[in-house]
Structure formats: C-alpha cells, structure tokens
Amino acid sequence: MPDAKPFIFICGPDDFLVGRLGRERYDELAKEIDDEFSRETISGYAANVAEVEAAVNRFREALQTISMFGGRRLVWLKDVNFLADSVTGRAESTLKQVEEVQRLLEANDPANVAVLITASPIDRRRAFPKWAEKNGDFTLIGGDGDASALGGVLMAEAKQLDVAIEPGAIELMLTKIGANTRLLIEEVRKLSSYVDEGQPITEEAVAELTPNVAEGDFFEAAEAFFSGDIKWTLAALHRHFFSGGDARPIISALQNRNRILLQVRALIDAGDARLGGRGLDGLKTAADKHSDKFVGATSKSAYNLFTQNAWYVGKLASGGRLPTTRRLIDNQQELINAFAEIIKRPNEQEDVLREMATRCLAT
Numbered sequence: 001m002p003d004a005k006p007f008i009f010i011c012g013p014d015d016f017l018v019g020r021l022g023r024e025r026y027d028e029l030a031k032e033i034d035d036e037f038s039r040e041t042i043s044g045y046a047a048n049v050a051e052v053e054a055a056v057n058r059f060r061e062a063l064q065t066i067s068m069f070g071g072r073r074l075v076w077l078k079d080v081n082f083l084a085d086s087v088t089g090r091a092e093s094t095l096k097q098v099e100e101v102q103r104l105l106e107a108n109d110p111a112n113v114a115v116l117i118t119a120s121p122i123d124r125r126r127a128f129p130k131w132a133e134k135n136g137d138f139t140l141i142g143g144d145g146d147a148s149a150l151g152g153v154l155m156a157e158a159k160q161l162d163v164a165i166e167p168g169a170i171e172l173m174l175t176k177i178g179a180n181t182r183l184l185i186e187e188v189r190k191l192s193s194y195v196d197e198g199q200p201i202t203e204e205a206v207a208e209l210t211p212n213v214a215e216g217d218f219f220e221a222a223e224a225f226f227s228g229d230i231k232w233t234l235a236a237l238h239r240h241f242f243s244g245g246d247a248r249p250i251i252s253a254l255q256n257r258n259r260i261l262l263q264v265r266a267l268i269d270a271g272d273a274r275l276g277g278r279g280l281d282g283l284k285t286a287a288d289k290h291s292d293k294f295v296g297a298t299s300k301s302a303y304n305l306f307t308q309n310a311w312y313v314g315k316l317a318s319g320g321r322l323p324t325t326r327r328l329i330d331n332q333q334e335l336i337n338a339f340a341e342i343i344k345r346p347n348e349q350e351d352v353l354r355e356m357a358t359r360c361l362a363t
Contacts, residue, residue: 044080
C-alpha cells in the first residue's frame with residue numbers, strides 16, 4: 001500500500017460521533033488483521049500531564065512492538081482529550097508530548113502498523129491538527145456542534161436507516177431534545193420504526209412521540225396555552241401535575257414564550273418583520289437594526305429575541321393566532337399574579353394555574 005496515509009485521524013466536538021465513527025473504521029481495519037493479538041487499543045483520555053505522558057508512552061510501545069507472527073498490526077489511540085483548549089492541553093509538557101506523537105506518526109509505516117486516532121474535543125488552531133489534516137487520513141465530524149451540524153447528523157442517520165425526515169421534524173426534534181447527540185440519534189431510530197414504510201418522519205410524529213427533555217422546556221403546556229385551546233391547556237396542566245410536576249417551571253416556560261412573542265409582536269407592528277408561509281420573515285434584518293438595544297445580552301435568552309433560532313421563533317409566532325400586544329401584556333401580569341398566589345396556596349398549584357389559564361383564554 002504505497003499510497004496509504006501513515007495514520008487515520010478522526011476528530012470533532014462531539015465525543016459520541018467521533019467514537020462511533022472511530023469504531024466503524026476500527027472494525028473495517030480489524031477485518032484485515034485476523035490475529036487479535038496484533039490489535040491494540042490505548043486510552044488517550046488524560047486528566048493531567050502525567051496521564052498524557054503515560055498514554056504517549058503506551059502509544060510509542062505499541063507502535064514499536066513487532067507482531068508475534070510477523071503480520072500487520074493495528075493500534076487505536078482512542079478518546080484523546082489532551083488536544084483540547086484546556087489546562088492540560090495548554091501545558092508545556094503536554095505540547096512536548098504532542099510533538100512526540102507527531103514524530104511517531106511521521107515515522108510510521110502503514111504497511112506494518114495501521115494507526116487510528118480519535119480525539120474530542122480538539123483545538124483546531126493548534127499546529128498538530130493542521131499537520132494531521134495535511135499528512136493523515138483526516139476526518140472532522142460534527143462541524144462546530146451547532147444546530148445545522150446536528151441537523152446534518154440527523155439527516156445522515158435517517159438516510160442510513162433508509163427513511164426520509166422532514167426539515168420541520170428536524171427543527172422540532174432539536175427544540176424538544178436539545179444538543180444531545182446520543183438522544184437525537186436514538187430518537188431518529190425510534191421514529192424510523194414507527195412511520196410506515198416509504199413515509200418520512202414528520203413534524204407531527206415528532207410532536208406526538210418525542211419527549212421534551214431540553215432543560216426548562218415544558219413544551220405541551222406552553223404549546224396548548226398559546227394555541228388558545230382551553231381544553232388542551234387544562235388537560236396538559238392536569239397531566240403535568242398528575243405526574244408530580246411543580247408549577248414554577250410551567251410559569252417560567254410560559255413567561256419565556258410570552259417574552260418572545262411580545263418582541264415578535266412589536267417587530268410586526270413596527271413593520272420590521274412579518275409572518276409568512278415559512279414563519280417569521282425579516283428577523284435578520286430586524287436584528288441588524290435593533291441589536292444595539294441588547295448590548296451585553298448575547299447569550300441565548302428569551303429576553304433577547306435575536307438570540308433565538310429563527311425557525312423556532314417563526315414556529316412560535318405562526319403556530320396559532322399571534323396574540324395582541326395588550327393580550328401578551330395581560331398574560332405577563334397574570335403569570336406574575338399566579339406566582340404570588342402559589343406562594344399563598346402552595347398546596348393548590350394546579351388550581352391556581354387552571355384559574356389563570358381560564359381567565360387568559362376565556363377572554
């Protein structure tokens with residue numbers, strides 16, 4: 001194999017994706033090396049500089065070991081974490097050990113030893129990842145860990161399962177589950193077995209079957225309340241409290257959505273945005289115009305509409321009839337009053353929220 005790269009390097013921000021792809025590549029290589037004694041896996045996980053040195057020493061010994069029967073060897077340095085922008089990763093001793101890893105890889109003959117390295121996370125600004133990209137069989141998986149990258153992961157998983165997934169279903173799944181790659185992939189697998197053969201995973205299927213595990217998002221009660229459906233709202237509240245839920249996270253979720261809708265309503269009334277068939281149009285232009293009003297509020301928050309996912313904002317605004325400014329302000333006051341009432345009636349939390357919902361939705 002004269003054209004073979006001296007090593008395989010797989011990296012990315014998500015350790016699950018990196019590890020899974022690494023396992024696939026390892027299994028492929030292992031098919032070519034029947035002798036299990038010629039296959040060696042070394043942990044590259046290090047909590048401090050001493051553990052980095054120990055891992056590199058084991059890696060060096062593995063590369064220098066001769067196969068018992070004279071055949072090709074396979075060495076997998078997995079779960080490497082000392083290439084990250086961390087205290088251990090920045091240490092001078094660690095950087096020297098990384099230089100030693102590079103020297104070993106440069107000298108490796110892939111005809112004698114197949115080398116696989118999986119690393120997550122990594123600091124791609126460093127010299128080693130740049131060198132590995134030029135000189136090895138390099139794979140970056142997961143992009144920068146943002147929503148578009150996760151959406152690509154879901155589409156790839158669905159394709160592998162021979163099922164399509166609608167864009168709206170991807171966005172809703174990300175909203176309900178969050179950036180948990182393991183759960184997202186398992187959810188795609190679950191839904192792929194639910195839909196009829198030849199049918200895509202739809203937004204409706206996600207809404208019905210995907211749990212709400214994203215932190216702080218009590219999805220059904222908020223969806224029901226802002227749809228204006230009082231029967232659904234009361235039923236959702238009953239289910240929440242029947243399973244032992246507390247009123248405060250429900251109030252928080254309702255307040256967060258109400259804050260977002262207040263800002264959406266203000267933009268629409270000012271002519272800076274409009275509701276269209278694909279959700280809220282003009283959000284980016286509005287952000288350029290009004291972002292100076294949110295100085296210092298750059299992290300994702302319901303207080304700053306422009307930190308929210310544009311698709312999600314449009315979905316919230318167009319999911320039902322967008323309330324008037326007066327109704328949204330009244331909602332906010334009702335939520336404040338409900339919180340105060342719960343302090344007075346801590347054993348009647350469901351009753352307090354049912355009364356509040358009835359006042360808001362019956363008018």
